[in-house]
Amino acid sequence: MRLTLLAVGRLRRGPEKELIDDYLSRFAKAGRGLGLPAVDLVEVEGRPSEADALSRAIPDGSALAILDERGTQMTSPDFADLLARHRDQARDLCLVIGGADGLDPAIRARADHAISFGRMVWPHMLARVMLAEQLYRAASILAGSPYHRA
């Protein structure tokens, strides 16, 4: 299984990048014993067309999960199950976060899953931090570690 986090724009040094790097490296460590791969972070430039850049960067054969406020509001254990299902079926998964204009309808139309962090719209960088944290939380849930307490 390959796990890709695809996002528009290059992340510069700063508190969001530190958090994302920290959660993704924790995820990589926790995932090792669970058969989950490290996340491959792919950043694309949105010019001239965000939709084209994203479409080209989605790995062939990957299931596509878009992050979208209109999507399904999942619990953290639901998200952990989604990852575990893809792992167990050896199916690649690509998680996509849109840029300032959101995700193009063509990308929405081909999504296998649409995941919402609530009905409010979050800034791109916060959505990235939240997704990185949820990946680590999902690995902790699958590992039965006490990080997730609900």
Ligand SMILES: C[S@@+](CC[C@H](N)C(=O)[O-])C[C@H]1O[C@@H](n2cnc3c(N)ncnc32)[C@H](O)[C@@H]1O
């Ligand atoms: C600044 S938002 C884009 C807002 C855009 N104006 C729109 O209306 O779709 C950037 C990206 O963050 C992600 N995002 C923002 N809020 C979200 C939410 N509540 N749930 C899931 N993803 C979200 C989405 O991938 C979105 O494309």
